[in-house]
Amino acid sequence: MSRFLAGMVCGAVLLFVGMHYHVVRGKQGVFLVPKISNNLSEVYVDIRDFQITDWQKHKPLAAAMVKNDQSDMLEEASTSLFRGQVDSLVRGLFE
Template identity: 80%
Template sequence: MSRFLAGMVCGAVLLFGAMHYHVVRGKEGVFLVPKISKNLSNVYVDIRDFRLSDWQQHKPLAAAMVKNNRSDLLEDASLSSFRNQVSGLVDGLFE
C-alpha cells in the first residue's frame, strides 16, 4: 500500500511540473521556464538548433521565455540562424 501511495505522489509531482514548466535545453544548459497556459504541450524542447521558422511553431514557448526574462536564449538561436543565412547569401554572391 505504501508503494502505491509513493507512486501516486511521485506521479502527481511529475504531472504538476510538466503542466507548469517548460524544460528548455539551450547551448548554456537546461532551464525551467514557467508556462503561460497550463497544459502538457512543449514539456521538453531542445532549442540549440532552432531557426526562426521553428520559433513560429513554438509561439507559447517563446512568449513564456520573454515573459520570464529568458529572452537571451531566444536571441542566441535566432541570431545564429540569421547570421548563417546572411553568410550563405554573401557566399553565394561572391562565388
C-alpha cells in the same frame, strides 16, 4: 503499499511540473520556464539547434521565455525580427 504511494506522489509532481513549466534544453543547460497557460503542450523542448522557423512553430514557448526574462536563450540568428514579433504577441496577450 508504500511503493504505490511513492508512485502516486512522483506522478503528481511530474504532472504538476508538466502542466506549469516548459523544460527547455539549451546550450547552457536545462531550464524550467513557467508556462503562460497551464496545459500539457511543449513539456520538453530542445532549443539548441532552433532556427527562425522552429521558433514560429513554438510561439507559446517563445512568449513564455520573453515574459519571464529568459529571452537570452533565444538564438542570435533570429533575435531582431523574431523578438519584435514575440514582444507584440506578448503585449497582445496581456493588454
